[in-house]
Amino acid sequence: MAAALTTDVLIVGGGVAGLWLNARLRQAGFATVLVENASLGGGQTLKSQGIIHGGTKYALHGALTGASEAIAAMPGRWREALAGRGELDLAGVRLLSEAHYLWSPGTLAGNLSSFFASKAVRGRVDAVKGEHLPPALQHPRFKGKVYRLAELVVDVPSLVARLAELAGDSLLAAEHLEPLLDGGQLAGLRADGVEIRAQRVVLSAGAGTAELLASLGVQQPAMQRRPLHMVLAKGAALKPLYAHCLGGGPKPRITVTTHPAAGGQWVWYLGGDIAEADGVARSPEQQIAAARHEVEQLLPWLDTSALAWASLRVDRAEPAQSGLVRPDNAFLHEQGALLVGWPTKLALAPDFADRVLANLAEAGITPGAHAPLPALPRPALGQTPWEQLLP
DSSP, X not given: OOSEEEEEEEEEOOSHHHHHHHHHHHHTTOOEEEEESSOBTXXXXXXXXXXXXXXXXXXXXXXXXXXXHHTTTHHHHHHHHHTTOSSSOOTTOOEEESOEEEEESSOOOHHHHHHHTSGGGTTTEEEEOGGGSOGGGOSTTOOOEEEEESOXXXXXXHHHHHHHHHXXXXXXXXXXXXXXXXXXXXXXEEETTEEEEEEEEEEOOGGGHHHHHHHTTOOOSOEEEEEEEEEEEEETTOOOOOEEEEOSSSSEEEEEEEEEOGGGOEEEEEEGGGGSHHHHHSOHHHHHHHHHHHHHHHOTTSOOTTOEEXXXXXXXXXXXXXXXXXXXXXXXXXXXXXXXXXXSSGGGHHHHHXXXXXXXXXXXXXXXXXXXXXXXXXXXXXXXXXXXXXX
């Protein structure tokens, strides 16, 4: 490999944010290099549930919020891309479900029921029953209410694989990064000793961004870690379910997504309120017991005795917010040639790319002429948690 490279934009971080941005930039004619120190998608991306939600889960108190409106356009943009006619061609990425669902095991509160019937959410929420219920809820003993959301669930491994295809020759596996300075100003990075000069350096490395900022001597923006304690279950008794189960509060009691595993079995990936504060405080054994109890309470006809269980701790990396609240939008901060950001949610990867492209346009940065890249050591695709943790 050459001892020095030049490009328009150098991206650090091979999760969905960096990969989506990389594909958008290349499509716009920019030369790029994306550096990843581990595996593609192996940080937060492959630990996500794959839900491309439009904000309805932020309206469980019976009113639309800033967060719900900010993300409302995302399912439509993803659908266009998945159909091969959007901002990226993601045709061939596996779609796990055309819809996500809201599921109430009891009677919905009056204000929530009337809200779902209001003009504000018309076209975004529809009541379903009978054969239109998710397969896991099609049981004579099921007595709850179910609403179909105009959202979708993608197979994240196939998404990462497709975005890696769109990256072409721009991916670089490198473990050690150092700032490359000209006259005290950031001019690029050294990646395993190779100088990479760029007009802009974008940090989109999720949790790794904090360490990168420290190595660059940059204190802002600050990063927060919002811990989760997710649960996995695998077995022949499971049927597909993609749903937020409503509880009594503003957050889903439990959120279930279903993912294909080797041998033709399904994996349930469980998040929601159970994975947050109380769940984070539990040991893995306690968390699995709590999740199993929830499943048995909500789906008493399901035989859980033969299921394989595991738990997974995830640190969601985000820009620091007061009280560890979730940011409403993708985040981008400019400091000279350095752009620092987090998409904050899988669904907001297009929004993150929009912000970087808008920043480049505002700065008058256009595609330049660069020598073709040499053959670069390429990072491997990451593994899903269920591949790593379940037999």
